[in-house]
Amino acid sequence: MPDFFGVYEDMLVWEYLDFFARCYDIPAARRQPLIEELLELVDLTEKREAYVQALSRGMRQRLCLAHTLVHDPAVLLLDEPASGLDPRARVEMRELLRELGAMGKTIIVSSHILAELAEMCDSIGIIERGQLVACGPVSEISRQAQQGHMLRIKALAKNDAIETILHNQPGVGNIFTADGALEVEFSGDEEATAALLETLISAGLRITSFAEISSDLEEIFLNLTKGEVA
Numbered sequence: 001m002p003d004f005f006g007v008y009e010d011m012l013v014w015e016y017l018d019f020f021a022r023c024y025d026i027p028a029a030r031r032q033p034l035i036e037e038l039l040e041l042v043d044l045t046e047k048r049e050a051y052v053q054a055l056s057r058g059m060r061q062r063l064c065l066a067h068t069l070v071h072d073p074a075v076l077l078l079d080e081p082a083s084g085l086d087p088r089a090r091v092e093m094r095e096l097l098r099e100l101g102a103m104g105k106t107i108i109v110s111s112h113i114l115a116e117l118a119e120m121c122d123s124i125g126i127i128e129r130g131q132l133v134a135c136g137p138v139s140e141i142s143r144q145a146q147q148g149h150m151l152r153i154k155a156l157a158k159n160d161a162i163e164t165i166l167h168n169q170p171g172v173g174n175i176f177t178a179d180g181a182l183e184v185e186f187s188g189d190e191e192a193t194a195a196l197l198e199t200l201i202s203a204g205l206r207i208t209s210f211a212e213i214s215s216d217l218e219e220i221f222l223n224l225t226k227g228e229v230a
Contacts, residue, residue: 001064001065001076009053021035034070062092075106123135123138128224141224151184154180162205
């Protein structure tokens with residue numbers, strides 16, 4: 001699915017899907033129920049008899065996605081699926097992609113809208129000048145970019161008391177104070193993170209918040225790429 005999918009504007013919505021179903025050699029007996037299923041999936045049933053040119057940009061994007069699904073592919077390749085959509089249409093597209101993922105589809109999205117990718121992707125790949133520089137879960141790539149991760153810790157105690165304990169723990173780097181909590185550079189893995197929390201509790205500290213601070217994808221992208229952002 002390209003970011004701007006060509007449409008045949010003199011067709012009705014159902015005719016548009018029927019045309020491509022015929023192109024994929026979908027049997028006649030299967031075409032009609034398939035079209036109804038796809039229209040329901042992308043929430044365009046009420047627009048069945050509307051002309052394609054009468055649809056909004058968001059509706060056209062959903063129709064193009066339905067076109068992509070006509071032959072029931074196992075893998076979807078989508079280029080900027082939310083390109084040009086208003087906020088509501090972007091939310092609708094994101095929820096639709098999540099629904100397709102829950103149906104067992106593998107969805108590969110190419111996009112420069114990094115914040116949007118973070119909301120709907122399980123794993124990401126970052127490409128710079130044709131080379132894949134990072135690939136995997138967002139949390140793992142974040143650690144790769146930062147060579148560690150940041151923990152936000154808050155307790156019912158003065159920060160000085162927490163810092164004294166933290167400075168003696170392996171893997172702990174710089175410690176910063178932010179909004180009454182401590183932000184701690186930490187290079188340990190999940191086991192070490194759990195052990196750190198256990199140490200703080202064993203020391204008698206009443207921890208009210210202990211969480212990893214997630215970097216946004218734009219920050220990760222800039223940390224991992226050296227060239228100019230295109």
